[in-house]
Amino acid sequence: MERSHIVIFACIVAALCAVLPILAAFYVSWTLAVSREQARLKELAEYAVTRADAVFDDATRALKAADHLVAPACSPEHVAAMRAIVITTRSIEDIGYFANGQLICNSWGAPDVAVARPKAEFTAANGVSVTKLQLRIANDAPMIDFRFRSYSVVTDPARLADVLAGTGTSLAIATQDGMIVAALNDPDPDTVKRIVANPQGDVDTQMLSAAARGRAWVAVALSPEIGLVMDMNREQLLLLSLGVLIAALMIGLVVWVSRRRLSLRGELAIAVGRREFVVHYQPIIELKSGICVGAEALVRWRRPDGQMEQPDIFIPIAEESGLIKDITDQVIENVMKDLGGLLAADRSLHVAINLAAVDIHSGRVLQVIQRALAGTNVLAQQIWLEATERGFMDVTSASATIDEARRLGHSVAIDDFGTGYSSLQYLKDLPLDALKIDKSFVGTVGLDAATSSITPHIIDMAKTLDLLIVAEGIEQQRQADYLVEHGVQYGQGWFFSKPLAAADFAAFYHARQKEFGPGPAIIRREIA
Ligand SMILES: Nc1nc2c(ncn2[C@@H]2O[C@@H]3COP(=O)(O)O[C@H]4[C@@H](O)[C@H](n5cnc6c(=O)[nH]c(N)nc65)O[C@@H]4COP(=O)(O)O[C@H]3[C@H]2O)c(=O)[nH]1
Structure with a gap:
């Protein structure tokens, strides 16, 4: 092999030796980080959907208890019974009795203003319908109306998404057809809809996601891939430094072998001359x-x-x-x-x-x-x-x-x-x-x-x-x-x-x- 060929070959091998171990280490650490993050999102989604189902069950129990009340509608006894239900049910803020599409009374008695009954947007398997209200109470999110026959309860959506997601992670509690009813950190509604429709699909290459389906709801957890780069933990950095170390060793080896070969060739030429x-x-x-x-x-x-x-x-x-x-x-x-x-x-x-x-x-x-x-x-x-x-x-x-x-x-x-x-x-x-x-x-x-x-x-x-x-x-x-x-x-x-x-x-x-x-x-x- 010509001297120039040896040099070019050694340079190519050295470049590959430098790049390949680092890429391999990066790939391994990235894959590990992705699978760890996906496992975390899955766990979060499963926990969130269990909590949301529990809140919904609580609200359903309140609606069914109200449906069994026998006191005349909106009589003081009826209002008192509704108030008792509100006090003993943690997941609801209020309960109302409707007739002919109008609110007749709630747990405080007759309303001061006329309130029309909102249209149901989604009906769960247990017959309870769900509507997102325009009404906002403590936080920015619109309240949720659960209704069964003549009764509706309103619930703060924060109760449905009552988990700690961590910064950068967003969470949606959605109906089975993908309508978000409660959320943390503003997940994109279209992305959530696509994930609910196709949980295994490749929804968004820049987002990691996991979905968990409960009895009433689907929880979707999302986090941006870019967050992983910032979040590389010690083990991943260690792998990367190992890659750099291997690359350095391999380059050293290539340089040593090619120098030795080159110098042996040079020495041999001199030896022939001498x-x-x-x-x-x-x-x-x-x-x-x-x-x-x-x-x-x-x-x-x-x-x-x-x-x-x-x-x-x-x-x-x-x-x-x-x-x-x-x-x-x-x-x-x-x-x-x-x-x-x-x-x-x-x-x-x-x-x-x-x-x-x-x-x-x-x-x-x-x-x-x-x-x-x-x-x-x-x-x-x-x-x-x-x-x-x-x-x-x-x-x-x-x-x-x-x-x-x-x-x-x-x-x-x-x-x-x-x-x-x-x-x-x-x-x-x-x-x-x-x-x-x-x-x-x-x-x-x-x-x-x-x-x-x-x-x-x-x-x-x-x-x-x-x-x-x-x-x-x-x-x-x-x-x-x-x-x-x-x-x-x-x-x-x-x-x-x-x-x-x-x-x-x-x-x-x-x-x-x-x-x-x-x-x-x-x-x-x-x-x-
Ligand atoms: N073009 C060219 N090539 C050369 C020249 N001199 C040597 N060679 C090549 O170098 C090979 C090794 O030579 P060696 O180290 O002296 O090694 C020699 C010799 O020292 C070794 N040997 C001899 N007897 C024994 C033995 O009993 N046991 C062992 N293990 N090795 C032995 O076996 C080898 C026998 O030589 P070969 O099979 O011919 O294998 C030779 C030959 O192919 C040369 O002037 N020009």
């Missing part, structure tokens, strides 16, 4: 005889302070940035410098060099090797080339490079076989010489692991295609024994030796030669 790469050699052993027949060249990056970086850290970045070509060239150069003498003196020895996918793709590396071999008396047959399955994905270019490599005398091996996308197709279509079994499979030999059954299949496949087999990562005697038994010719791994610096490898090679004898002639698989 030729800071050295090669270590892991001996390759002929398993049945124990003779050392070659080595795998493994690159290391020796920093100026002496610290050694392993290839797993820098090869992927080198491949991404295109620096890998220079590294391959330096490895080839180092191999010839380190082991050129040994190779020229002993034809039975070979060195396997790892190539990147791009090296296989372009084939350019073959000329580099040719130039490095020129005048050294080292044969091309002594230089093996290895690449992972990724290098052979583009079969056309890979075939061309392998054909040319083989024509020049090199042997070519597929590395880490079985860990990628490899299929039999690769092996059939490519003129390969050898297959390297990945250490992850060798490690399972003799174990019950699910992958342990793969190793014999890989071995069989290689035998069918008549490929040389090299097993990687042999750490134990039993693994070596198993591989010999199954016809694997070569192996490498800590059981024999870790990768060694050039001088140590030469010493290892000579010691091994003394103990197990000289190596065979040049190892070469003939392809018809």
Whole structure:
């Protein structure tokens, strides 16, 4: 990836890291606040409707008691009985007796002025009708008239909405068809009507609401959503600060990773320029005889302070940035410098060099090797080339490079076989010489692991295609024994030796030669 792409990518990731946790925290805290507020409104509406029903029941009882009075209408006894009803009924202010649409008397006797009976606006299931009067007493709200047959009682609507709603919350006590009869904090009549008609519906996106239906009334509680923002409680603020904290941590992480990647890339470019790469050699052993027949060249990056970086850290970045070509060239150069003498003196020895996918793709590396071999008396047959399955994905270019490599005398091996996308197709279509079994499979030999059954299949496949087999990562005697038994010719791994610096490898090679004898002639698989 280009440096500018890394920077842009890091900025986008950092911006997302900053915004997403905060948005998520805000969303969670908002959802919590909304559901809490809705629960509060529901509780309020249920409590209010219970109270309103109780007031209505009280007024109904008064009306029915008056309806049973037997004293002659508006006689002193009748008026006294009505007064007694008013005194003993908490929910009503007065009671009146009507005939022919006119008030004849109330609990104080005959009225001073003529009062016409108002028209009923709504009739409840128990037969009591409801009317909002023009008459206003203590507060601003018009009084409510409940009437049953010849009697009416007037009630202060404050008795119907006798609850504490809290500032910002409005409450309506409405008839079953949505007419408000009592209210707190001026709820909008149209909104209340819509909620009564459709309590579950999305009535107003800026209002939270809850409705409760009682025997006679419907209570509707409303509060504006904006109130929640002001009302965010401690827990919600805590969530938000947690979101900010996570965002900060994530941004820090992104900055750290991208800086490290950028700086590693920059450092790697400098290291290529300063030729800071050295090669270590892991001996390759002929398993049945124990003779050392070659080595795998493994690159290391020796920093100026002496610290050694392993290839797993820098090869992927080198491949991404295109620096890998220079590294391959330096490895080839180092191999010839380190082991050129040994190779020229002993034809039975070979060195396997790892190539990147791009090296296989372009084939350019073959000329580099040719130039490095020129005048050294080292044969091309002594230089093996290895690449992972990724290098052979583009079969056309890979075939061309392998054909040319083989024509020049090199042997070519597929590395880490079985860990990628490899299929039999690769092996059939490519003129390969050898297959390297990945250490992850060798490690399972003799174990019950699910992958342990793969190793014999890989071995069989290689035998069918008549490929040389090299097993990687042999750490134990039993693994070596198993591989010999199954016809694997070569192996490498800590059981024999870790990768060694050039001088140590030469010493290892000579010691091994003394103990197990000289190596065979040049190892070469003939392809018809
Ligand atoms: N656990 C365990 N590990 C063992 C054992 N024996 C050897 N190994 C390690 O296994 C890796 C074998 O190399 P690889 O599969 O080609 O895998 C190599 C190869 O794909 C790549 N690489 C190394 N040098 C070069 C190079 O010059 N060019 C390119 N393109 N890639 C390279 O880096 C990979 C890692 O190399 P290393 O870190 O040197 O790791 C080496 C080696 O040190 C063992 O018994 N047990």
